[in-house]
Amino acid sequence: MEDRANYPKVYGPSDIPSDLKASGRIINVTVNLPYQIYKTENDDAWKVRQRRGNAALFSSNEYLNKETEWESILVAWTGELQTLDNNGNFVGEIDSNVSEEEKTRITGMVETELGGAKVAPIWLAGKNQKKWRSYSENIIWQTLHYIQREASDGRQEKQWWYNYVKLNEAYSDMICSIYRPGDIIWVHDYYLMLLPQILRMKYSEAYIAFFIHTPFPSSEYFRCLSKRKELLEGILGANLVGTQSYAYTRHFISACTRLLGVQSTPTYISTNGAHVSVDTLPIGINTKLVEKLAFEPSIAEKVQAIRDLYPDKKIIVGRDRLDNVRGVIQKLHGFETFLSMYPEWQQKVVLIQVTASSYSGGSKIERKTSELVAHINGSYGQLHFSPVHHYPRHIARDEYLALLSVADLGLITSVRDGMNTTCLEYVVCQKNNHSPIILSEFSGTAGSLTDAVQVNPWDSVGVAQAINECLLMSDERKTEMHNKLYKHVTTNTVQSWVVDNMTRLVRNLQRHDHSHITPGLDRSLALSKYKSAKDRLFLFDYDGTLTPIVNDPSAAIPSAKLVRYLKLLSEDPKNVIWIISGRDEAFLEKWIGEVNENIGLSAEHGCFMKGVGQETWENLAEKTDMSWQNDVLDVFNYYTERTQGSHVERKRIALTWHYRRADPEFGAFQALELRSHLEQTVAKKYDVEVMTGKANIEVRPKFLNKGEIVKTLVNEYPEGKKPEFIFCVGDDKTDEDMFMAIKNIPEIADHVFPVVVGLSSKMTTANWHLIDPANVLDTLGLLVGAVDISEAGSGSVDINSEGSVTN
Ligand SMILES: O=P(O)(O)OC[C@H]1O[C@@H](O)[C@H](O)[C@@H](O)[C@@H]1O
Numbered sequence: 001m002e003d004r005a006n007y008p009k010v011y012g013p014s015d016i017p018s019d020l021k022a023s024g025r026i027i028n029v030t031v032n033l034p035y036q037i038y039k040t041e042n043d044d045a046w047k048v049r050q051r052r053g054n055a056a057l058f059s060s061n062e063y064l065n066k067e068t069e070w071e072s073i074l075v076a077w078t079g080e081l082q083t084l085d086n087n088g089n090f091v092g093e094i095d096s097n098v099s100e101e102e103k104t105r106i107t108g109m110v111e112t113e114l115g116g117a118k119v120a121p122i123w124l125a126g127k128n129q130k131k132w133r134s135y136s137e138n139i140i141w142q143t144l145h146y147i148q149r150e151a152s153d154g155r156q157e158k159q160w161w162y163n164y165v166k167l168n169e170a171y172s173d174m175i176c177s178i179y180r181p182g183d184i185i186w187v188h189d190y191y192l193m194l195l196p197q198i199l200r201m202k203y204s205e206a207y208i209a210f211f212i213h214t215p216f217p218s219s220e221y222f223r224c225l226s227k228r229k230e231l232l233e234g235i236l237g238a239n240l241v242g243t244q245s246y247a248y249t250r251h252f253i254s255a256c257t258r259l260l261g262v263q264s265t266p267t268y269i270s271t272n273g274a275h276v277s278v279d280t281l282p283i284g285i286n287t288k289l290v291e292k293l294a295f296e297p298s299i300a301e302k303v304q305a306i307r308d309l310y311p312d313k314k315i316i317v318g319r320d321r322l323d324n325v326r327g328v329i330q331k332l333h334g335f336e337t338f339l340s341m342y343p344e345w346q347q348k349v350v351l352i353q354v355t356a357s358s359y360s361g362g363s364k365i366e367r368k369t370s371e372l373v374a375h376i377n378g379s380y381g382q383l384h385f386s387p388v389h390h391y392p393r394h395i396a397r398d399e400y401l402a403l404l405s406v407a408d409l410g411l412i413t414s415v416r417d418g419m420n421t422t423c424l425e426y427v428v429c430q431k432n433n434h435s436p437i438i439l440s441e442f443s444g445t446a447g448s449l450t451d452a453v454q455v456n457p458w459d460s461v462g463v464a465q466a467i468n469e470c471l472l473m474s475d476e477r478k479t480e481m482h483n484k485l486y487k488h489v490t491t492n493t494v495q496s497w498v499v500d501n502m503t504r505l506v507r508n509l510q511r512h513d514h515s516h517i518t519p520g521l522d523r524s525l526a527l528s529k530y531k532s533a534k535d536r537l538f539l540f541d542y543d544g545t546l547t548p549i550v551n552d553p554s555a556a557i558p559s560a561k562l563v564r565y566l567k568l569l570s571e572d573p574k575n576v577i578w579i580i581s582g583r584d585e586a587f588l589e590k591w592i593g594e595v596n597e598n599i600g601l602s603a604e605h606g607c608f609m610k611g612v613g614q615e616t617w618e619n620l621a622e623k624t625d626m627s628w629q630n631d632v633l634d635v636f637n638y639y640t641e642r643t644q645g646s647h648v649e650r651k652r653i654a655l656t657w658h659y660r661r662a663d664p665e666f667g668a669f670q671a672l673e674l675r676s677h678l679e680q681t682v683a684k685k686y687d688v689e690v691m692t693g694k695a696n697i698e699v700r701p702k703f704l705n706k707g708e709i710v711k712t713l714v715n716e717y718p719e720g721k722k723p724e725f726i727f728c729v730g731d732d733k734t735d736e737d738m739f740m741a742i743k744n745i746p747e748i749a750d751h752v753f754p755v756v757v758g759l760s761s762k763m764t765t766a767n768w769h770l771i772d773p774a775n776v777l778d779t780l781g782l783l784v785g786a787v788d789i790s791e792a793g794s795g796s797v798d799i800n801s802e803g804s805v806t807n
Pocket of ligand 1: 541732
C-alpha cells in the first residue's frame, strides 16, 4: 500500500507540478444549484432560497471559492422552477422556458448569494421537470441502497434512461462551452455517472474526478441494473473515483472487474493501459462554520427552551429523512425494546424524532412510523407524557442545531447511508456536553467514526442495550469518547476532503501516463472517405469486435444484423472483406463462410486462410513442429483441474485456456500463474507465443500473426492500385499487430482507419475507438446506408449558449 500521509498536499493550483499544466480552475459539477429558484403566488418576481440537503457538498464549493487560490465554476442544473405559497410550501411547477434576460438576472442573484462565486446554470426546457431525475432517483438510487425494484416490462425505464442520457449530455455541452485545457472537472454523484466518459471522448487529456456520495453496493446487487455496463464505463472516464468508505471502494472495483472484465488492484482499475484510481475519501463538514453557528446565543436560548420542556428527562435525538433506508422504523423498534427491557427508564427518557419527507419511501413508511409512534406512546406513555415526540417536518437550521446540542444521546440507525453528516454535526454541537452517539454500522460514516457506539439496526435488542449503556455511561468515558470523535471531525473536514481529492487526483495523473487516449471514430469522416473511395478493404477481428464476448465462446454467433450488414457490404463490388480471427476454421466456416462466400477468412491468428469466393482453406503452419501442443495441454489441464469454471479449447494448431466462467478474481490470478508457468517452460523450449486474451490464455506458433496476414493481403494489390479506404477493427492485443501492419505501409497510410473496440483510455496503436460491438455494427450500418448518422453517432441535445436545451 502507498504511504498517502507523505504525499505533498495539493491545496491550490500552485501545488500542482508544472508538467501537468494546470489552468488553476476547477469546474465543479453537481446536480443542483445550492439555491432553489422560485416565485411566490401572486408575485411575478423570481426569488432564490437556499436548497435543503447536500450541505457538505455545497460548502466544499464555498471553500473552493472563498478560501483557496482555485478559480472555481459551479456547473449545475437549476432544478425544478417552482411556485411556492407564502409559507414556502410547494404549489406548482413553473414551465422553465425562461427568457434570456431573466436567466442572466437569476444567475446574478445566485452568484451574489454565493458571495460572488461563478455559476453556469443548466436550464432544461419544458414541462414535467421531474423527468430529469426519474432514472437516477427511481432506478439508480434504489440499487445503490440495496432496494429491489418490482419487475416491469421496462418501457418506462427506457424513457427515463433516455432523459438520463440527455441530462448528462446537457451537462457535457455546458462544460464544453467553458472548458479550457488544464481545468480540473470534478463531477458529483449518481445523476451524472455517464458524464466522465462523455467528456473523456471529447477531451482525451482532461483531468476528471468523480465522487460517489452514496453507498456503492456489492456487484451482486449492482448487476441487477440493465444499464450496469454503461454506468460503470461512464464513471471510468474519470482519472479518479472517490467513495465514502472502504467497503464502497471494494464494491465498485469488484463491480468493474466482474461486469466489465477490467483488471484491478485494491486502489486502481486498469482498462488496458488507462489507470483509474479508486480511493476512499470520506466527506467531512465545515466544522468551523457549524461550531460558530451552534454556539451563538440564540441557539443557547433554544436549547434552554427544549430543556425546560423535559426538565427531568434524558433526551434522545434523531433527525432523519423519512425513506426506506434511514432506519426510522428500526429506531422505533429499538427504542420500544429499550423501554420494555429496562422499565426503570420508563417516564425518564424521551425520544425526539424529526423526520423530513423524501422522494423514496412515501406514504407507506409515513403510515408505519405514525402507527409505531402511537403504539409506543400508547404502551409506555401516560396522560401527561409521551415517550416519543415525532415531528414530521423540515426544521430550521437553528432549531436543528439546538436539538443536536441539547441531546443526552444521538441515535442514528440507518440501514444504508453514504455519509451521515447529522452525526458529524452532532459531534461538533456536543463540544461542551460530550453526550455520546449511537451509529449504525451500515452507514458509510461508521468506517470513519470508529469511536462512536456502533449498532446493527436490525438487532433491536442490541440497539436497546446500547441506549442503556450510553445513558449510564460515566462522564469520564463520555469525555474520552467525545474527544476522539471531535478530533476526527475537526481533522477530516470538508476542506481537507477537497484537498485530499485534489492531491489524489494529481498523484494519479503523475503516476500514470495519460497520453494514450484514443478519440472516438469520426463517423462522418469515415463515411465521406468510404463514399469517395474506388477500392475499399475491410479487416475485421471477430470476438469482441463483431460479436460481444459471451460466457460460452461457442455461443458467440453472428447476429442477424451483422449478417445483413456484411451481406450489403460484400455486395458492393468496390469492397473486399476479410475476417481475421483467432477462431478455428470450423467455426468461421459454419457461421460466416456458409452464409456468405464473398468474405475472406483467416483462422487461428493467421494459421489458416480461405480467400474471397474460394472453397478450400490453406494451412500456413503445415510444416510446423506441433510437439509443443502436448506440453501446453499438460499445463492447461493442470490449471483446469484447479480452477472451477475454466476449460480448454483445442483448435487444430492454437490452444486456448478459458476462464470466463470462473470467479473473475481467482481466474485472473490463475491465468497469471499459468502464463508464467508456460513462459518458464514451453515458451523457452519451442518457438511459440503465449498470449493473454479476454479471460483466456492462448498459445500459437510465433512466426504467424494477424499482422502478417494483413501485410500479405495489402501486398496482393498491385503497385499504385492499393485500396483507398481501409477499415481495420479489433479489440484485443493480437489485433494490435493488424493496426501496426497497416499503419506501417507508407503507400496506404492516408487511407487507413485502424479502430480499436473499447474505452478511449485503452492502450492501443489504433487511431480511433468505438465503445463496443454494437457501436461497430452501427458504424457498418452507416456505411451501407441502413443507419442514419444521428443514430450512429453519440447523439446530443442542442443547447444554447445559456445552457438551455432547445430540442
Ligand atoms: O481473434 P478473435 O476473433 O478476437 O478471437 C480470439 C479468441 O476468442 C475466443 O473467444 C475464442 O474462443 C478463441 O478461439 C479465439 O482465439
